[in-house]
Amino acid sequence: MLDPRALRRDPELIAKALSKRGNAFDLTSYRELETTRHDLQTELENLQHERNEISKAIGQAKGDGLDIEPLKLSVREIGFRLDVVKQEFAKVRDELSAFLLSIPNVPHESVPAGEDEDDNLVLYERGEIPSFNFEAKDHVNLAPSFLDIELAAKISGSRFSVLRGPLAKLQRSLTQFMLDVHVEQHGYEEVYVPYIVNASSMTATGQLPKFAHDAFQVQHTEPMYLVPTAEVPVTNFVRDEILAADELPMKFVAHTPCFRSEAGSYGKDTRGIFRQHQFEKVELVHVASPDDSWDAFEELLGNAEAILKMLELPYRASVLCGGDLGFAAAKTVDLEVWLPSQKRYREISSVSNFLDFQARRAQARFRRRAGERPELVHTLNGSGLAVGRALIALMENYQNGDGSFCIPDVLRDYMGGVDSLKLVAPLSD
């Protein structure tokens, strides 16, 4: 959520800043709502004040043994009027808050203008794109019977997968490796978190109310949601908390499955496990002081890149343009890994600084010094990395032409010493 005070002070400025996203900010209805809210609130508070005064007087009169009936009568009209105004105010307040919750974050000044991913700005490329003297197979053809989409379709439906044997182990090894690096080398605390969250958590990080259709909802005593990313449960650690300055920065790493409905992506990336309703991700989350969040951003990006470097996968980094920027983010840098079968880079990590946008929704604050007013923290996160996509990238970039692919050095211990896999032969069971 944007700062309501900043918005009130200069709505034009915010509208202009949001236009970088191609987001039309409705100044007219905002002004109308805000004016109505202000008028109603003033009237409401005045009425409440009057009522409080008289009620206080009644209390005193009663104590003094005086007749309180005339006073009661005088407060009656106020009560009626109050009921009406209270209702009107509640309605406008709810409308305004729904309006505010649906406004995306203001893009940082370094974010390029643009409509979609074609307008993203490539920062740099790293690693060496492999040159094969054979036709590169894609990940499906490299492990046909170990990656069973049909079986998953029977069990669940489209966009699910079953991984078998060594392929399942390889995905687990990747996960383990990433967690270990972030904990042992980058100073993160590993956390294990719920995979189902409540509506308040989803609202705090920005998935709700606007993007309900992207999430899987679970019906319980109240509506709950399968986590679309560990960002949701982990960032919500600090919801409604007032932290001490020395508790910052907080750095968490969590491995979770992620669930996305992928509504609106029909026909897109339908082959293999590239875009699934359920996928594994290792996520990094920072809770930072506002002074340090851009440093934290660089650190996070470096931490995610470190995994790609250690796996020796070719990748590039791009700043997302305004139009491609996620709802809550002020700035995002995507890491994209080279996929030989597609002969292009594809997203494997997304690193974002949300500034105080999520923190305001979450009321996540800290105190610089004891006795001072609490301030909103800054939140950031980044994939470190998307495990399923890392699996694809590894298989494809390390393929040898005979259907086998090598296991990168850093994973060999996790794989029990295995240095290559050949999974093109049918599964024998």
Added chain:
RNA sequence: GGAGAGGUGGCCGAGUGGUCGAAGGCGCUCCCCUGCUAAGGGAGUAUAGGCAAUCCCUAUCGAGGGUUCGAAUCCCUCCCUCUCCGCCA
């Protein structure tokens, strides 16, 4: 699933329908005293909103309704936590 207890400020914990935003304690901040690995004394210390505003006003005692001139306090619904029993990975 059954039975019970409870949700109050950074924490613990009082609270009779009326001057309670809330006693007391702890913690924290500042000051004083003392000069020595301690203690004592004083003052302050919730959040959000309105306003140019220190002041002032409004709201908030798990959430939402209700009763009442007035609700932390009474009633209803929901959520959560804890204890015991049952079941269970």
